[in-house]
Amino acid sequence: xxxxxxxxxxxxxxxxxxxxxxxxxxxxxxxxxxxxxxxxxxxxxxxxxxxxxxxxxxxxxxxxxxxxxxxxxxxxxxxxxxxxxxxxxxxxxxxxxxxxxxxxxxxxxxxxxxxxxxxxxxxxxxxxxxxxxxxxxxxxxxxxxxxxxxxxxxxxxxxxxxxxxxxxxxxxxxxxxxxxxxxxxxx
Numbered sequence: 436x437x438x439x440x441x442x443x444x445x446x447x448x449x450x451x452x453x454x455x456x457x458x459x460x461x462x463x464x465x466x467x468x469x470x471x472x473x474x475x476x477x478x479x480x481x482x483x484x485x486x487x488x489x490x491x492x493x494x495x496x497x498x499x500x501x502x503x504x505x506x507x508x509x510x511x512x513x514x515x516x517x518x519x520x521x522x523x524x525x526x527x528x529x530x531x532x533x534x535x536x537x538x539x540x541x542x543x544x545x546x547x548x549x550x551x552x553x554x555x556x557x558x559x560x561x562x563x564x565x566x567x568x569x570x571x572x573x574x575x576x577x578x579x580x581x582x583x584x585x586x587x588x589x590x591x592x593x594x595x596x597x598x599x600x601x602x603x604x605x606x607x608x609x610x611x612x613x614x615x616x617x618x619x620x621x622x
Contacts, residue, residue: 442479443503447595450474472499501535508539516541559598560591 445453453470456462462470468489475485482496489496511517519542536542568587574580 443473443476443500445473445477447592450477450592469499472496476500476503497529497532501532504535504539504542508542513541516543518543518545564588564591 453474456470457467457474468491471489472485472491475488476496476499480488482493482500485491485496486493507517536544564584564587568583569580572580572583574583
């Protein structure tokens with residue numbers, strides 16, 4: 436299974452617009468590919484998986500993600516430091532990405548520790564889906580399971596609520612330090 440990476444943030448309205456472009460028969464294929472890429476990136480799929488799904492190369496997906504960083508750079512006030520929480524996937528460590536980040540010191544990457552999917556808010560959403568819909572149901576077929584998931588997704592999108600950290604960064608980092616200390620004592 437492909438490793439997921441930090442999703443790009445898009446609003447429900449932006450998602451609906453992108454989905455409409457994908458469905459429209461008169462949308463140029465280049466726009467359809469980019470819309471699909473944006474949606475899959477927002478869903479947290481890896482660059483490799485997006486490339487396979489959309490039918491483009493992995494470097495193309497990386498380039499489109501880099502353009503997203505440029506967009507963030509343009510849209511936030513110049514003096515505002517930007518902290519991005521990303522996973523340990525190699526995409527963020529490539530020479531071109533490192534060079535870009537060196538030229539843009541207001542971007543600080545914070546890497547989630549390995550095996551800490553609980554830090555990824557997309558994973559939290561999937562946990563909720565599993566607990567609130569999948570485990571509570573009984574499905575006679577794959578189609579019934581898919582329908583239940585799509586129903587949950589529609590209800591979730593009809594009344595979206597952002598996931599918000601309730602702990603301070605210091606509290607989270609202290610907990611990670613304790614976990615790391617315990618882990619290091621194991622053989």
